[in-house]
Amino acid sequence: MSEPKEFYETIAGCKVQMLRGGKGAPLLFLHGGGGAGVWLPFFKTLADKFEVIVPEHPGFGRSDMPDWLDNIGDFANFYLEFMDKLGLTGVNLVGTSLGGWIAADLAVRDSGPLRTLTLVAPAGIHVQGVPKSDIFLWTPEQTVRNLFADPAMVEMALKRTPDEEERRRQMKNALTMAKVGWQPRLYDPHLRKWLHRIDVPTLIVWGDSDKVIPPAYGPAYRDLIPGSRLEVLKGCGHLPHIEKSAETVALVTNFIEEAK
Amino acid sequence: MEFHMIHLMPFADLDLDYDKSHNSAWVTLPNTYYDPAKGAKLYNRYIDELVYADQLGFDGVCCNEHHQNAYGLMPIPGVIAGALVRETKNCKVAVLGRALPLLTYPLSVAEEYAMLDNISNGRLIAGFVRGIGAEYHSTGVNPAESHGRFHEAHDLIIQAWTKPGPSRYEGKYYHFDYVNTWPRPVQQPHPPIWIPSQGSRETIEWAAHPTRKYTYLQTFSPVEQLRRFMGLYAQQCEKYGYQVQPQQLGWATPIYVSDTDESAIREARPHIEAFYNKFLRMPIEMLLPPGYLSLASLAAVGDKARAAAARPKALTIESVIEQGMFLCGSADTVAQQLEHHQKEVGYGKVIAMMQFGTLPHDLTKRSMELFAGKVMPRLRHIGENTAPVVVEAAE
Numbered sequence: 307m308s309e310p311k312e313f314y315e316t317i318a319g320c321k322v323q324m325l326r327g328g329k330g331a332p333l334l335f336l337h338g339g340g341g342a343g344v345w346l347p348f349f350k351t352l353a354d355k356f357e358v359i360v361p362e363h364p365g366f367g368r369s370d371m372p373d374w375l376d377n378i379g380d381f382a383n384f385y386l387e388f389m390d391k392l393g394l395t396g397v398n399l400v401g402t403s404l405g406g407w408i409a410a411d412l413a414v415r416d417s418g419p420l421r422t423l424t425l426v427a428p429a430g431i432h433v434q435g436v437p438k439s440d441i442f443l444w445t446p447e448q449t450v451r452n453l454f455a456d457p458a459m460v461e462m463a464l465k466r467t468p469d470e471e472e473r474r475r476q477m478k479n480a481l482t483m484a485k486v487g488w489q490p491r492l493y494d495p496h497l498r499k500w501l502h503r504i505d506v507p508t509l510i511v512w513g514d515s516d517k518v519i520p521p522a523y524g525p526a527y528r529d530l531i532p533g534s535r536l537e538v539l540k541g542c543g544h545l546p547h548i549e550k551s552a553e554t555v556a557l558v559t560n561f562i563e564e565a566k
Numbered sequence: 567m568e569f570h571m572i573h574l575m576p577f578a579d580l581d582l583d584y585d586k587s588h589n590s591a592w593v594t595l596p597n598t599y600y601d602p603a604k605g606a607k608l609y610n611r612y613i614d615e616l617v618y619a620d621q622l623g624f625d626g627v628c629c630n631e632h633h634q635n636a637y638g639l640m641p642i643p644g645v646i647a648g649a650l651v652r653e654t655k656n657c658k659v660a661v662l663g664r665a666l667p668l669l670t671y672p673l674s675v676a677e678e679y680a681m682l683d684n685i686s687n688g689r690l691i692a693g694f695v696r697g698i699g700a701e702y703h704s705t706g707v708n709p710a711e712s713h714g715r716f717h718e719a720h721d722l723i724i725q726a727w728t729k730p731g732p733s734r735y736e737g738k739y740y741h742f743d744y745v746n747t748w749p750r751p752v753q754q755p756h757p758p759i760w761i762p763s764q765g766s767r768e769t770i771e772w773a774a775h776p777t778r779k780y781t782y783l784q785t786f787s788p789v790e791q792l793r794r795f796m797g798l799y800a801q802q803c804e805k806y807g808y809q810v811q812p813q814q815l816g817w818a819t820p821i822y823v824s825d826t827d828e829s830a831i832r833e834a835r836p837h838i839e840a841f842y843n844k845f846l847r848m849p850i851e852m853l854l855p856p857g858y859l860s861l862a863s864l865a866a867v868g869d870k871a872r873a874a875a876a877r878p879k880a881l882t883i884e885s886v887i888e889q890g891m892f893l894c895g896s897a898d899t900v901a902q903q904l905e906h907h908q909k910e911v912g913y914g915k916v917i918a919m920m921q922f923g924t925l926p927h928d929l930t931k932r933s934m935e936l937f938a939g940k941v942m943p944r945l946r947h948i949g950e951n952t953a954p955v956v957v958e959a960a961e
Contacts, residue, residue: 440703442851442855443849445851474861474865477856480856481710481857481861482710483856484710488702488855491706
């Protein structure tokens with residue numbers, strides 16, 4: 307099993323941190339509001355078949371906070387430039403939550419560098435009458451309890467105490483999350499108008515117990531992206547790649563292989 | 567020394583047991599807790615109290631702005647200020663509001679303040695604030711844009727008052743091709759500007775700048791913080807090459823005066839405890855949404871303070887008096903405390919909150935009379951031109 311290497315790249319004047327590991331077709335993972343920087347079991351397993359690239363977004367974790375960052379479009383354009391600069395083509399793009407929103411927005415702009423698109427509980431749209439939770443009013447404990455469906459997973463996550471460095475990164479992540487997602491809350495009213503432009507095979511994954519973005523958003527996304535497929539994981543919260551890591555790896559791997 | 571009376575106009579008839587089922591008097595407390603029949607009486611009572619302050623010889627009266635809460639019922643402070651400029655005769659009228667970043671059309675503040683300044687014939691004091699964190703939950707305005715929007719809105723309003731119109735404003739958040747505010751203010755170049763704050767380095771550096779020299783108000787803070795932030799302001803003035811003047815510094819704090827210290831504590835106890843424990847109650851997530859403070863300021867707030875705020879303990883009247891978050895006692899006691907802190911900190915303005923929480927009208931009125939009759943005259947001579955002691959500011 308390949309160990310990841312840590313890299314820094316400066317793109318659009320912004321130095322970003324990334325982890326890279328594995329061999330094969332490129333798989334670019336775009337993280338959610340909680341950030342990245344940890345080589346999760348999900349990445350380890352995927353790295354058996356793919357070259358997995360996990361950057362921390364501009365404004366998150368160890369990456370710079372660029373002056374130009376205001377909205378999701380800035381992230382989308384950044385990652386188009388990122389793939390260009392790293393010479394990545396035929397990319398399997400996987401985005402979760404905030405990262406799923408970025409991935410969808412990017413694919414609407416230019417799907418040229420992409421081979422497949424996987425959206426895991428993506429933000430980005432609003433379904434009338436189906437509110438998302440107000441994540442910004444949750445205490446840290448409520449956040450953990452609401453992110454996972456499995457009580458054992460909750461207890462395990464609650465036992466972790468972040469060190470000072472990590473606490474600083476969490477505050478930075480929360481600030482950037484607010485910057486791009488506070489209003490309209492976690493969506494862009496204009497995105498849904500153009501999702502039909504996405505012309506690469508698309509998989510959508512949702513947990514049936516997602517308390518951040520309700521599972522009703524899954525079919526809505528599916529109906530907006532032509533030819534896309536929705537997979538719903540039972541007993542799973544907002545973070546399928548963590549809570550149901552093996553199942554999510556299997557879904558993503560099979561989907562990419564079928565798309566050949 | 568100048569003396570102003572500030573009112574928050576709380577919903578004093580609030581069912582104080584609300585916190586058995588709700589975690590805050592802000593943002594999410596159902597507005598069914600508000601009783602319009604009682605509220606209608608409260609508004610008129612509160613306006614009467616401010617008008618009475620003018621009659622008692624206070625230098626100014628101040629209204630305030632907060633949204634969607636039981637703590638203060640002035641979401642549109644200009645409504646109250648409009649009544650005050652007509653009903654008061656001599657005193658200044660300060661709006662401490664307006665929360666500029668919450669507005670999509672900040673020129674409305676240039677208009678509103680100019681109208682008030684005209685109707686009062688030059689008695690308006692213009693307050694500019696960012697609003698507290700809860701406001702950003704209530705209005706949906708992005709807290710991460712708070713500083714940027716505040717500075718742009720401020721520059722836009724000053725431009726509207728000082729640059730012959732029509733002029734153009736080109737900002738990131740605000741862009742107007744026709745800045746041409748009618749009416750223009752009576753006070754030229756513009757009304758005096760006050761900046762209430764709970765202490766932020768960015769705000770202090772900005773307010774003290776030689777092009778502004780705005781009056782900085784420290785609001786409802788322990789004396790330790792009053793010392794620290796007024797010290798910072800004074801230091802900042804020195805960095806800019808001038809000495810802070812007392813009139814640049816104001817202390818906003820709840821005050822209660824009675825015949826003796828004992829009777830003051832007895833009478834004020836339930837009302838000040840309700841103020842701090844019930845009306846101000848909110849979780850840290852509501853008070854400090856991400857982006858409201860810069861990462862540097864957030865780090866400076868400190869983990870300890872954040873942890874304490876996350877697990878609020880009920881405050882007692884004894885603890886808030888001890889921390890200097892409440893001046894309470896006989897006229898002698900209150901005058902001595904104000905004088906003592908003035909010598910130390912150097913403020914030239916006291917912004918007295920004479921009604922707080924559930925304090926009823928009769929006690930409010932008597933405390934105001936004792937304050938105006940026995941405290942104010944004793945302190946008039948101080949804080950005029952004396953240079954303040956520059957306190958060693960903690961970083």
